[in-house]
Amino acid sequence: MAYDHYVAVCYPLRYTVIIDSRLCGLLIVFSFFTSTLNALLHSLMLLRLSFYTDLEIPHFFCELAQALRLAHSNTLINNIMLYFMSRIFAGIPLSGIIYSYAQIISSILRMPSAGGKYKAFSTCGSHLSVVFLFYGTGFGVYISSAFTHSSRKTAVAAVMYAVVPQMMTPFIYSLRNRHMKCLPLEDLLLQEMTP
Known part of the structure; x- marks a missing residue:
């Protein structure tokens, strides 16, 4: 991208x-x-x-x-x-x-025009937010795992790294959709429901 x-x-x-x-x-x-x-x-x-017989990964x-x-x-x-x-x-x-x-x-x-600058920044903004979300959570997981040995905190950090960026990506990219910007939510739902 x-x-x-x-x-x-x-x-x-x-x-x-x-x-x-x-x-x-x-x-x-x-x-x-x-x-x-x-x-x-x-x-x-x-x-x-070789591993021990009783294994449990937190x-x-x-x-x-x-x-x-x-x-x-x-x-x-x-x-x-x-x-x-x-x-x-x-x-x-x-x-x-x-x-x-x-x-x-x-x-x-x-670029000389302000409209061109805005359009270029808005094109790149959604991708940059996904990149920061992915690398930020990944960096946070590995930094936090170096300082904490709590299995619960490490598991929460792993969820932040493995699930949250992928879950947020469709929402971030859909915010650029013209229909999402202009219409209220009720109108979007009505348009989707009508054949």
Whole structure:
């Protein structure tokens, strides 16, 4: 999305040439391949560990860092790999997003019309709020898990990271919808109900 907004704001006349269906397909395949490879690598590295017989992870899903805490064999390689891969899979996209929006902001500030500036900022605002929500909660989870060992607080933080950003994304993007801006809620419901 950051690259899409970057091309739309900085190169609007070449948008359809740069962002074509082939590029979109390649980005989807690349994202799927890298995330699958990352999950497979961590799962295979987790299989080499030995665990105690009574296992209980204080989460509603099996988070890798929590599973590593339950192992009684040496987890140094797993922790190094977790640290390294999280820096790659979180750092590279975040730096790309920061670079894209730095270019977008510099391009917007050079625009002469206030209406163009407003339209460009409103286009990017919903994506930026989702990015801040996702990275903010993720950063908060891992910072809070370093300072607290309460399973309840860690589980609440994990819910904030795993559920809240995905749940809020449709609401954030729908606020830009023209019907949501102009019509009261009752009129929207009546329009949806009438055939």
